[in-house]
Amino acid sequence: GAGVSQSPRYKVAKRGQDVALRCDPISGHVSLFWYQQALGQGPEFLTYFQNEAQLDKSGLPSDRFFAERPEGSVSTLKIQRTQQEDSAVYLCASSPAGGGRNEQFFGPGTRLTVL
Amino acid sequence: AQTVTQSQPEMSVQEAETVTLSCTYDTSESDYYLFWYKQPPSRQMILVIRQEAYKQQNATENRFSVNFQKAAKSFSLKISDSQLGDAAMYFCASVDSNYQLIWGAGTKLIIKP
Numbered sequence: 001g002a003g004v005s006q007s008p009r010y011k012v013a014k015r016g017q018d019v020a021l022r023c024d025p026i027s028g029h030v031s032l033f034w035y036q037q038a039l040g041q042g043p044e045f046l047t048y049f050q051n052e053a054q055l056d057k058s059g060l061p062s063d064r065f066f067a068e069r070p071e072g073s074v075s076t077l078k079i080q081r082t083q084q085e086d087s088a089v090y091l092c093a094s095s096p097a098g099g100g101r102n103e104q105f106f107g108p109g110t111r112l113t114v115l
Numbered sequence: 116a117q118t119v120t121q122s123q124p125e126m127s128v129q130e131a132e133t134v135t136l137s138c139t140y141d142t143s144e145s146d147y148y149l150f151w152y153k154q155p156p157s158r159q160m161i162l163v164i165r166q167e168a169y170k171q172q173n174a175t176e177n178r179f180s181v182n183f184q185k186a187a188k189s190f191s192l193k194i195s196d197s198q199l200g201d202a203a204m205y206f207c208a209s210v211d212s213n214y215q216l217i218w219g220a221g222t223k224l225i226i227k228p
Contacts (some may be wrong), residue, residue, distance in 0.1 A: 003159070033214070040206065042206050042218030043160075100214040101148045105161040106121050
């Protein structure tokens with residue numbers, strides 16, 4: 001069985017450009033999480049989906065960040081008008097059950113560099 | 116608000132020996148879960164071990180075990196018989212009643228052959 005996949009693996013954007021990061025969770029997983037990981041730091045929670053419902057978006061740093069999971073499977077994290085401080089690795093994780101108390105299965109991440 | 120602190124940015128251990136990674140946390144909740152995740156270089160984050168706060172027994176997974184001291188809010192990870200493949204960043208994390216995992220800054224573990 002395939003694990004969590006993310007694309008692209010690397011993205012270079014010029015400041016001001018919009019970017020879209022894709023996450024394909026493990027099939028059938030209910031929960032999907034997005035994290036932002038700065039170099040040398042632990043991940044920071046961005047948002048949480050249970051199926052297609054976005055139950056928590058309190059970690060999104062600004063209204064330039066938007067996430068969706070319209071059919072309860074694939075998710076897209078969109079960043080509008082990228083800024084240099086958006087440079088980080090964006091991790092996606094899925095979990096078979098609802099909530100954050102179960103094992104999360106992580107993708108390889110998308111490394112975003114904003115010039 | 117929850118916090119998780121890993122005070123050791125880097126640790127090194129000789130292959131086949133034992134190493135302990137420290138983690139302290141702070142939460143006002145009585146029901147929470149604690150995790151250790153491993154992030155090898157250029158590879159995916161994977162779960163090492165999980166502890167439910169209401170369970171007094173320390174979790175173990177093969178060579179990995181935890182020392183969970185609830186009153187002291189301490190959750191250290193012991194790796195026995197260290198192997199080269201254990202080299203990675205290790206992150207401690209906690210979650211209470213909501214969905215947000217709170218993560219420590221990580222400890223880089225170096226294995227000396």
